[in-house]
Amino acid sequence: MDIYERILGGLFGVACGDALGGTLEFMSEDEIQRKHGYLKDIIGGGCWDLEPGEVTDDTMMTIAVAEGILDNPENPIEDIGNHFIGWYDSSPKDIGNIIRIALSEYKRSDDWTKTAYYAHQTTGGKSAGNGSLMRCLPVALYYSDVKKMLEITASQSLLTHYDRKATDACQFYNLLVYDYLNGKPKVPAIREHIDNYPEYKKVFLMLKNELEPSGYVFDTLICALWCFVNTSSFEEAVCEAANLGGDADTVAAITGGLAGVYYGYDAIPDRWKEKILVKDQLVSIAKRIIVKYRSQG
Template sequence: MDYARLLDRIKGGLYGVAIGDALGGTTEFMTANEIKRQFGSLTEIVGGGVWRLAPGEVTDDTMMTLCVAEGILANPESPMAAIGDRFLAWYASNPKDIGIIIRHVLGSYDGDWFEAAFLADMELGRSAGNGSLMRCLPVGLAYARLEDIERVSVMQSRMTHYDERCDQTCVAYNRIVFRLLHGEDLRQAIRAEIAGTEFESALVAEPRCEPSGFIVHSWKWALHHAYNADSFEDVVQRAANHGGDSDTIGAIAGGLAGVFYGFSRLPQRYCEAILVRDHLDDVAERLSALRNSWL
């Protein structure tokens, strides 16, 4: 893949996360019926919702994705400390939206990320949320070797989520990204990585679970939307109009679809609405240069 195409795919992935986040942020915690009554069908980035977002404002999904990307760019060989520094700086900015597990970890971190994640799991009684999946895309974009992608996917997940299901899902996600960056079709890439798992049924029929923040539920719905949609626009609109944890499911599915379609094929009205687009542009350029340097 030439550099211009690589940049287009990487930029598309980052914008895909942000668009799914900004569109879905309006309907987070709503039911599909509530969304239908209020919007008919939500197709535009209008803000509002439980977080009172400005149109085009993003939430923790995009901002933590940028933290992971910036940390990798700062120290590609060993990015954990750099990623962690950016997590803490973002947390100190008092963000509107932050998940329970991540809030607990960032609020109690005392020098050891894995220990903080373990203690959060023990004290909360769970850590299988979707917060490490929503931010893991930069790993698949930055590294050229699968062994590095898998290693860093697990590492960034374990910094906040002490649950093997989160590890495994982040790895599967970025293995799909790896295939997409090597020219595979979106459905083909998803099928190849999901075959034989409990998630395979979600490719054919709607998942029989709520679109919740539980990693298993979120991944099923994100896969369903990404696999069955006819366009990028369809992917993120499906997520937004199902409600539940719609910003995160939209970000997860939107990231995959964005890598596949590339920035040049995304709806420009969506791209132009995103308030952090200058940051996304800068990170996309630098991630592309890093990825290209490994080749």
């Protein structure tokens, strides 16, 4: 599979999962069943009153990370932060509590070294949310040097999330994205890295009814990995993730990013891709990322 198809698949995977899951945000599985049955179409609505194909903070912050990297690949963190602030200043419908606190602190202090720790303190040490995991995928799409990729993955997380669990989840996730970008098989790639993140090993032993689609980064990544491992297509993986309810947009976006890189852009249903309102931005980002690969031969 062409690497461009995997890059585009990852970006659209995040957006499609986000747009599908946004309808089901904060609902329980029972509530979803009563209202939607098993949702398989991007219809908007939900608690954010979304337009069909409208995305939330998951996709918009993913775009911000990508744009920051493309602005300044060698040292992108300040640029990523600037794109976060540009998005924050647009008064988005959906912004996570930890990120809201961190970005408001940056607006006060103008100092990125203070933001994540301030949010960590303000939340009573509960800064292991999934808000840095949901946006980290572009780092793995851009950097071909693994050491650099892991360094930037951690740094973008630490702009807002002080807890090491958030950093670890981002790095584990991006190692998998990196491997799938380079054509590695699904489960062997997970098994190759999971010894370094042993708390996630239980994903292979869990039943679906044991999943907890909460905003805690560990729960979110467990849900995403489970849905990815226990399905055999992009659509099936993302539908399983979204229909868990809870933090549905983020769980589905993270699942979609992984599945999109693995299965590729062509595996994403056309009826989803065509609805994404930011699709032109995603295509533009993918085209600019692929220039780097082609210039390297």
